[in-house]
Each structure stands twice: as C-alpha cells, then as structure tokens.
Amino acid sequence: MEIFPESASSYSSDIDNLFWLIMVFVGIAFVASLIILIYPLIKNHHSKVPRAEYITGNQKKHLKWIVIGMVLMAISDFAILFIEHGTWAKTQEHVPDDVELHVSVIGKQWNWVFIYPGPDKKLNTADDVVVDQLNSELHIPINKNIKVDIKARDVVHSMFVPAFRFKYDAIPGRTVTRWFRATKEGKYDLSCAEICGVLHSNMRNFIVVESQEQYEEFLSNLYQSQ
Amino acid sequence: MTHELSFWRKYFFSEDHKVIGMQYIITGLIMAAVGGWLAYVFRYQLAYPGASIPLYGELGPAQFNSFITNHGMIMVLWVAMPLLLSGLGNLLIPLMIGTDDMAFPTVNMISIWIFILSGIILIAAFFVPGGAFGGGWTLYPPLSAGGYRNTNPEFFTALFSGTSLFILAVALEIVAMLMGGINFLVTVINKRAPGMTAFRIPLIIWFICIASLDFMFSVAPLVAGAVMLLFDNILGTGFYDPARGGDPILFQHLFWFFGHPEVYVILLPSIGAVAEVVSVFSRKPLFAYNTIVKLALVSAVLAVIVWAHHQFISGIDPRMATFFSVGTIIISIPFAGIFLSYMATLWGGSIRFTMPMIWALGMIGTFLIGGLTGLFLGSNAWDMFAHDTYFIVAHFHYTLIPVSLYGFFTACYYWFPKFFGIMLSTALGKLHFWLTFVFFTGFAFPLFFFGLKGAQRRVYDFSAFSELMEDPYVLINQVSTICAILLMLSQFIWIYSVVAALRKRKSSDPIGDNPWNANTLEWQAPSPPPHGNFETAPEVFHGPYEYSVPGHETDFHPQNKPIPNS
Ligand SMILES: [Cu+2]
Ligand SMILES: [Cu+2]
Numbered sequence: 001m002e003i004f005p006e007s008a009s010s011y012s013s014d015i016d017n018l019f020w021l022i023m024v025f026v027g028i029a030f031v032a033s034l035i036i037l038i039y040p041l042i043k044n045h046h047s048k049v050p051r052a053e054y055i056t057g058n059q060k061k062h063l064k065w066i067v068i069g070m071v072l073m074a075i076s077d078f079a080i081l082f083i084e085h086g087t088w089a090k091t092q093e094h095v096p097d098d099v100e101l102h103v104s105v106i107g108k109q110w111n112w113v114f115i116y117p118g119p120d121k122k123l124n125t126a127d128d129v130v131v132d133q134l135n136s137e138l139h140i141p142i143n144k145n146i147k148v149d150i151k152a153r154d155v156v157h158s159m160f161v162p163a164f165r166f167k168y169d170a171i172p173g174r175t176v177t178r179w180f181r182a183t184k185e186g187k188y189d190l191s192c193a194e195i196c197g198v199l200h201s202n203m204r205n206f207i208v209v210e211s212q213e214q215y216e217e218f219l220s221n222l223y224q225s226q
Numbered sequence: 227m228t229h230e231l232s233f234w235r236k237y238f239f240s241e242d243h244k245v246i247g248m249q250y251i252i253t254g255l256i257m258a259a260v261g262g263w264l265a266y267v268f269r270y271q272l273a274y275p276g277a278s279i280p281l282y283g284e285l286g287p288a289q290f291n292s293f294i295t296n297h298g299m300i301m302v303l304w305v306a307m308p309l310l311l312s313g314l315g316n317l318l319i320p321l322m323i324g325t326d327d328m329a330f331p332t333v334n335m336i337s338i339w340i341f342i343l344s345g346i347i348l349i350a351a352f353f354v355p356g357g358a359f360g361g362g363w364t365l366y367p368p369l370s371a372g373g374y375r376n377t378n379p380e381f382f383t384a385l386f387s388g389t390s391l392f393i394l395a396v397a398l399e400i401v402a403m404l405m406g407g408i409n410f411l412v413t414v415i416n417k418r419a420p421g422m423t424a425f426r427i428p429l430i431i432w433f434i435c436i437a438s439l440d441f442m443f444s445v446a447p448l449v450a451g452a453v454m455l456l457f458d459n460i461l462g463t464g465f466y467d468p469a470r471g472g473d474p475i476l477f478q479h480l481f482w483f484f485g486h487p488e489v490y491v492i493l494l495p496s497i498g499a500v501a502e503v504v505s506v507f508s509r510k511p512l513f514a515y516n517t518i519v520k521l522a523l524v525s526a527v528l529a530v531i532v533w534a535h536h537q538f539i540s541g542i543d544p545r546m547a548t549f550f551s552v553g554t555i556i557i558s559i560p561f562a563g564i565f566l567s568y569m570a571t572l573w574g575g576s577i578r579f580t581m582p583m584i585w586a587l588g589m590i591g592t593f594l595i596g597g598l599t600g601l602f603l604g605s606n607a608w609d610m611f612a613h614d615t616y617f618i619v620a621h622f623h624y625t626l627i628p629v630s631l632y633g634f635f636t637a638c639y640y641w642f643p644k645f646f647g648i649m650l651s652t653a654l655g656k657l658h659f660w661l662t663f664v665f666f667t668g669f670a671f672p673l674f675f676f677g678l679k680g681a682q683r684r685v686y687d688f689s690a691f692s693e694l695m696e697d698p699y700v701l702i703n704q705v706s707t708i709c710a711i712l713l714m715l716s717q718f719i720w721i722y723s724v725v726a727a728l729r730k731r732k733s734s735d736p737i738g739d740n741p742w743n744a745n746t747l748e749w750q751a752p753s754p755p756p757h758g759n760f761e762t763a764p765e766v767f768h769g770p771y772e773y774s775v776p777g778h779e780t781d782f783h784p785q786n787k788p789i790p791n792s
Pocket of ligand 1: 157201
C-alpha cells in the first residue's frame, strides 16, 4: 500500500524521499531514546536496587553524556537541514526560465478561478481567458514547466495539489509566483488547504495533465468558445 | 490570618493561592468537558459524514467550522493554560518557595474572575445570531475581519457577533493570564524563604517562571493584533484589508509570534512536574539540574524567534523561511539535553512505579513522538506538502496531549495527597493510565497516515475526495473517532477516583504530610496546608534533589532541614 498520494510532478519524489530521510534520523533517535528510557526501568526497579546511587550529573564525566546526545542531535538537525534545503530552494526560490504556460490560479469563496493567457501567450493582457466554474479543470501539458500566479479575491485560501506535493497560500492583495512540472497524465485534485468559510471543503477543482496535442486542442477550443 | 472567613470569601472570592489554583483547575476541567464535547460531535461527523450524531443531531458545515475552531482555542487557552500554568503555578509556587501566599493576592483573585468571565463570553458566542466564530482558531483575516462588512455597518450587531465575542474572550483570557504571570514572577523574585537561592528553587518553579516570561514577552503583539481585528470588525477599519492598504499577513505574524511560544508556556510547567516526579521516584538527584535550567532558558529564547515556521508557504520570502526552518529544527538540541537529563536521572536510581511516576514516564515516551515529528514539519520543503494536513493535526495532538493530559495527571496524582490529605487509588489509576494511553494512541496515531495521504484539515466532509474515501482511510477515521470517544470516557475513571477519595477522606487513616518522602518544601507543610501554609516560616539549607546522599540512614533530606555531617 502506498502511503502517499499518487506522485505526478517533477519534485514529488524529492519530497517523498525527504520524508524517508528524516524518518531515518527520527527513527534512530526514537528507538535510542526508548532504550535509554526503558532499560533503567527494568534494571533499576527498587526491588532489585533498594538504594539509588548519588549522582548529581553536574560533574564533567556525567555531563558529557548529555553533551554527546546534544551533539548527535545537532548533527542530525544539520544533516536534515542541508538536504531539505536543496529541495526548498529548487521548488521555492527560483522559477525555471523555460515556461510553457503561465496561468493565474485565484481562490475565491468557494472555487478556484483559472486565467489562461490568450492567443498572444501573455498573461495579464486583454485577451486572457477566465474560467470561473465550480469543479472546473485546469489543463496543463505534461513535462513542461508551468508558472502559476497564486492570488485570492476575498479571504486566504491555499492552493493544494497533493499529487504534485505542491501547496501555497493564496493571499488577498498579493501575487505569489511558483512553478511545477507534471510528469504523469491524469486528473488530480486541486483543493483548498486553508479554512476559508462555510463551504471550504467544497472547494475542489482539478488539474488535468495531458499530452501537448491534447492540451493545444483544449486551448483552441477554449479560445473559440470566447 | 486565622480569623473566620465567610463562605463566599472562603470558596468564591478567596485570595488564598490554593483556592484560586483549584478554581483555575476546576474551570479548566469544565472547559475541557466543553472542548471534548465539541470534539466528539465533529469527530463523529468525520467518521460518519452526514449521520445524525447521538445526543446532538445533524451537524452542518457552519457549525462544524465553529466547533473545530472553538475546540482548538478552548483546549489551548481555556484548558491547558489554566490547568498547567495558572493551576499548578498558583497551587505550588508559594508552597514550594516557602511562603504564605502570592505577592498580590487581590490581583490573583481578580485574575481568576476575569478568566471565568472570558470563558462565559466564549461560550455565549454560540448563542448569538449567526453562531460562534468558525474561521479556525488561528483567526486569520480577512475571514475573521468581515464582521463590519457582513453586518452592513451596524455597530451593536457587529459587537455582539460570534467573531467579536471570540476575539473579546481571547483578549480577556490574556488579561487574566498576564495578571497571573506578573504575580508568579514577583512572588518568586521577592517572597522566597531565606536560603532559597536561585539554584535551590525546584525545577517546576523555574519552568513556571520561564513560561510566564515567554508568555508576557510574546503576548503583547497578539493583543495589538486582536484589538486591530476587533476594530476591523466593529468600526470598519482596514488594518487587514489589502484594498485599503492593510495586510492580512500582518495578523499571521502577530498571532504566531505569540502562538509558538504559547506551546512552551504550557509545555514547561508540564515537564517541570515530570522532573519533580522522576527525581522523587528514582530516589536520585535530578540529573544536571543546573544545566536543565540553562537549556530551558535557551529554548525559551529560541521559542520566540521561530514563529514563522507556521507561515513557510504563506507569503513570506522563501529565503526568510530558511532562517525559520533552521531556528525551529535546532530547538531540538536543548530539548534533547533536557529529556536526556530526565532519562539519565533514571539510570542508577531505585525506581518506584507509583501512579505519578507511571504518568511521568508515559508523558516522556509519548511526547517523544510529538517532539520528533516536529523535525519533519520544521523542514520547510516537507512542510510544503504536510502543512495544514492531518499530519500536523496528529503531530500537535502528540505534543499537546502528553503535555496537558499526561502532564496534568502526573501533577494531580503526585500532589493530590498534599492538598486533600488522601491518596488516589492506584488500581483505578493504572486502569485510567492504560486506557488513556491505548485510546490516545488509537485516536492520534492513525491520523499521521491520513495526513500523509494528503488529507487537508478542517474539511467538513471528505466524501468528494475519492482517494481519501478508499480503505483504509474510512476505517482510519472511524477508529480515530471511536478511540477519541473512548479516551474521553476513560477520564470518568479519574473523576470517580477523585470523588471516591474525597468521600473517604474523613474515615481513612492519615497519610502524613510527606507520603512520598520528598524534599521540596510543600511536603514539609501540613496536608492540606492551612491558610498561610506553614506553621513556622521555613528556612532552606540545600537544593531540592538531595536524594540518597551517601552515608545517611534516610534517602531524603527536606530542604528545610540541614544535612548532618556524616
Ligand atoms: Cu478553503
Ligand atoms: Cu510553532
């Protein structure tokens, strides 16, 4: 059984691997802590050890154990940070240059609105096409970088595409630009992860990942329907 | 101070720190019942969407939202804080530092009544038109700032809306806690018994002081933020409205600047109680006591500079997020030191599995999971996926329940004989512990997996999300709900055991003032301690953890008796 949702973006496996990597450190720390906790409980039951040793723990020879534990924790911490930062920088700090599609995804109560660039291929121009329907689909081509401008009209929403391991808050008054590249054709959930009012849980749209040809056909139909 | 007080002055408007502490605990427990009831209703909805809920009926999406919102706020501000900070602080500080009462007893009395008033306002919000606030306990505007717009500016309707009352209740709760915090600090600084030097103060008192400091340091921005939010709601200002130059992110910063340290505010008193218990029942000095205090101070400083880890993907600069990620993850270093010291205390000890000890060990073991899963969420890249999912829900229940439930019961089973002169039953106690442990695990652990599958929180009905309605996720939600209900029901064992003990109090043999053979000063006062606490003002001769000192017949040395040379 797969514990994660379907994996369909260029960085979703990075994020899943990050989970397992942190799990290694956390797992070791957890098991080690449990042993340190439980061992004396068995060995030093008062029926076996009627009188405790007098150890204040303030001497260097005792304190060193705590310091060793903290150093090991610090090493794990920085190992985790070092590795996870690569994924963070890749997903968040830069948008790739070669972008096939630049769309706006706008949260409103209670659905996601999509704005596609018009035939001029430029967003935020007069010929943009707005799709504002309940449960509508955002169509994107496979294996191409997609740049999204995330915005909100009324309250805070959060654009969540579990299959892409992608999430970013949509905030009134701001435009946040992020990117993803889908690697598997299919129809994926695009839900809202930030409570946004009564029908928050009805906020459910889809991202349809399709081949370049299908995507272009979709676009020309969209332009014609205008 | 021995003159007779009227019934009202003795039990209601008392200035005695012990009565006030009990009032805080009783109010906290009543609010816990309210918060638990809300959890029962919305967990039932999550397990059986659309079903008619026994004893409640059908739950609509608006009520669902207000129930989860109030559950969160109640459990943090009206349960964990009064039980752990105000309750333990009031009961224990004067007794453990060897004085008769708080520095400002009247302020203390006012604080509990403001606290009770704040709770009444919070609950009253359920009965106003439009119902209680349902925008998440984090109160994010603009959702929480729409009162003015929604009520078509009508001042009084806006003032008595669910949202405004919720904000008002929070603000009053904070006022009450501030009065308590000032009192704790002044009392510990000024009223210690002679000889009670800084490093002879029991760890729990240190931790309550550090918690109070963190609280007072971090809460002012939240108050400012809440006032602006209230103005947005009732006066139509635009502090958080981008159309008028405001910024919703501002509130998120002000909220989490408080919200993160708040975790330490309730964590520290709780692990303070655990420290006392671990040392007493290992019959061994608390390992590296001085170092623990210093590590706690370090973590308290770190706690106030990591708040934006709640906002990694909420509009802050990604490079800034890296700073907060580093800060968050390195908090594990001082905490590793603290918890390793607790465990090291056990090594070479003579361990007694009394009820308080079992709860304390359960707290450490369970909290490990909560603390360590924080490492996942602290790393911002993983948080991009896990943020606002059930993974977070499971994580913070794994921190807050060990802290507030296990920590509270550690304290309760340990100090109950001091304040009531009778022990709680061990047989019932064990049953209570194991049922709590099993049902808590059954409730919270499966939720990690629900979150890993990408289930976002605060969703009224998952029916539309096909991946989340497959096996085993339906089962996971049902198991979690059933265990949550059983977890709540298991607490009646404790209530029964308290009532049974109180009823037997007159008829059973006295247990003496110091049944656990502990060193700290509260055990040297009569049980229960009278108004004014000590018959003769104690003097302190040594630290609180002098257990099993070599060369002595007894294995403990009360702080108010010098250790004879051997
Ligand atoms: Cu939403
Ligand atoms: Cu935090």
